[in-house]
Amino acid sequence: MSKISLTISKSYRYFFYVVLGVSLVTGSGFWLIRRFGFVEGDFGPESHFLQYPLLQAHGFSAFLMMMVLGAIFASHIPKTWSSKRSRISGISITSSVVFSVVSAYSLYYLVGEDWHEWLGNSHAIIGLLLPIILLVHIKMARATRRTKKQKHKRQAKPDRNKQRQEEQVSHATT
Numbered sequence: 001m002s003k004i005s006l007t008i009s010k011s012y013r014y015f016f017y018v019v020l021g022v023s024l025v026t027g028s029g030f031w032l033i034r035r036f037g038f039v040e041g042d043f044g045p046e047s048h049f050l051q052y053p054l055l056q057a058h059g060f061s062a063f064l065m066m067m068v069l070g071a072i073f074a075s076h077i078p079k080t081w082s083s084k085r086s087r088i089s090g091i092s093i094t095s096s097v098v099f100s101v102v103s104a105y106s107l108y109y110l111v112g113e114d115w116h117e118w119l120g121n122s123h124a125i126i127g128l129l130l131p132i133i134l135l136v137h138i139k140m141a142r143a144t145r146r147t148k149k150q151k152h153k154r155q156a157k158p159d160r161n162k163q164r165q166e167e168q169v170s171h172a173t174t
Contacts, residue, residue: 008072008076012068012071015068016068016072019061019064019065019068020065020130020131020134022057022061022064023058023061023062023064023065023127024127024128024130024131026054026055026057026058026061027058027124027127028124028127028128029050029054030051030054030055030058031120031124033047033048033050033051033054034047034051034120037050037051062100062101062104066101069097073094077090077094085140085141085144086137086140086141086144089133089136089137089140089141090137092133092137093130093133093134093137096126096129096130096133097130099122099123099126100123100126100127100130103119103122103123103126104123106119107119107120107123
């Protein structure tokens, strides 16, 4: 993988998007099947046969996601924090990811059935919102980067009117 900085390389970004997509599809698929996908069995309603494989795939993609985000947290965030661009959306992404990790661990190991449905739904909602928050963050960062480049170009370009006035003054004095 290449070095991450203010802008993340295309190959790393595409890998991140694929992992995020797999996590989104498997997580939402698991949630939908768990909520609405019961099948009638010999002894009453049973879980759908895809429920457990989707949960396994979602868990695997979550581990990949944590590794990818670990690299971003270690490099991209410290380098961009000082630029003060897109901090609110960046904090929103970080908070969503932290909530997702803590809620996933809690769902698997800590909470009882009384909290399980509420926390599972909250985990699903944040998981579905994460790509939207990420998209907003990317759009805001690109917009501020474009604005900064345009401002820099305007400062770098000499003012033509001012140059003409200076030339006229220098010709008048000679």
